[in-house]
Ligand SMILES: Nc1ncnc2c1ncn2[C@@H]1O[C@H](COP(=O)(O)OP(=O)(O)OP(=O)(O)O)[C@@H](O)[C@H]1O
């Protein structure tokens with residue numbers, strides 16, 4: 018049985034797709050058979066960031082509508098044979114996604130894969146709620162600013178009440194905080210919230226801090242998940258995230274050096 | 288008013304009448320100027336929209352009619368409905384006012400106090416959920432325990448006391464007919480004694496609330512003194528004034 022991970026945020030443009038691509042690649046590179054699904058119907062761009070946009074034939078909606086089989090629609094990554102991409106449709110509207118349809122696709126994927134990563138669209142509408150409905154784990158992607166934190170909090174509320182696990186009274190979705198586009202300099206200037214601030218507001222287990230980095234744009238321009246750029250700070254930060262998610266104990270990096278003392282205290286325990 | 292159900296022999300009764308008492312917010316206008324009323328009412332609603340939305344409301348004209356100013360009841364009812372309040376009765380009205388109300392299906396509720404007994408009229412400064420009287424058969428109050436954070440956009444309602452072991456986020460709303468205890472940071476809205484229990488209290492380990500209210504008497508974040516913020520406090524009512532005290 019696969020573990021279903023939803024990458025979600027509420028607010029748009031915070032780094033969900035970047036994160037989905039990176040962690041899916043990271044999990045696959047560690048030998049786990051992983052599928053990453055783009056739920057952003059009408060605005061697909063996961064395939065661009067994964068660099069497989071020219072190999073898209075079928076998409077999620079085709080599979081749901083029975084116009085293609087899952088095997089026909091899944092695109093195998095050229096760099097890592099444990100990784101598969103299920104793209105979103107650019108031409109359909111969001112109504113094409115149904116809870117039964119998505120449920121069936123995930124059920125089928127779960128038989129064969131170890132991890133299924135769902136890249137959620139922004140907002141709290143259908144695509145987003147469907148992406149999270151079947152989740153086991155949620156990566157809540159947040160930028161260090163008030164509006165993003167507030168939207169994440171809202172998302173956490175929805176995760177706690179509107180998921181399959183919540184409806185069936187099962188163990189709740191495991192929630193993890195991913196603080197992205199973090200810039201210690203701007204935190205110091207008071208232009209951004211610090212890790213502690215965000216932690217205090219959301220009180221959520223911190224899986225990692227991804228620094229603001231040029232390498233992210235470079236990577237997505239060339240269709241390479243940033244985690245493959247092993248020299249880059251963002252790539253390393255995502256590598257830590259995957260390792261921590263899989264149970265490894267790694268200290269947090271790319272946070273203001275000065276605050277290390279406090280951080281040790283705050284985040285030592287898992 | 289309790290009526291014994293009429294049993295036809297050999298037949299199960301299809302219905303039965305019982306009497307009940309319950310608490311309902313009472314609107315006491317102090318002016319007949321509906322523009323002013325609308326303005327101030329809207330402000331109050333904005334502070335606790337969830338509390339007021341589709342709330343039943345009783346219009347009490349005793350105070351106003353003492354001042355021999357006459358409120359246009361039909362327009363007042365229209366205004367309340369426009370603001371998503373549901374008027375369910377009028378009391379202390381003059382004959383024509385009661386008739387105007389009845390024409391809009393709003394019944395006259397007999398006033399507890401006669402208009403002539405002016406000296407005992409209780410002055411209420413706020414739109415307060417006023418307890419009409421104790422319920423006849425008080426149900427066992429149920430304490431509700433919440434162990435997970437209450438997140439923005441979520442609402443929690445307890446018929447008895449409410450205990451929250453985690454934080455209450457900004458944009459969240461917790462309500463209890465009894466007391467409220469929050470053992471995390473209270474950032475959202477907390478409304479205790481929501482059915483009018485003025486004895487209800489709020490206890491929290493870190494007060495950063497957007498709104499606190501006991502039996503409809505509330506303070507918004509802006510009105511909170513710096514000296515009570517960010518620390519453990521209890522909040523209770525004293526003569527309809529909210530007292531916030533260090534714990
Ligand atoms: N750590 C980072 N450093 C610098 N830029 C970043 C970082 N993470 C994301 N970005 C940039 O932010 C923009 C939005 O990223 P991305 O598309 O991953 O966000 P999203 O949450 O998926 O957006 P949407 O809500 O539109 O789906 C992109 O231009 C991306 O390159």
Ligand SMILES: [Mg+2]
Nearest residue numbers: 033034057138
């Ligand atoms: Mg995206």
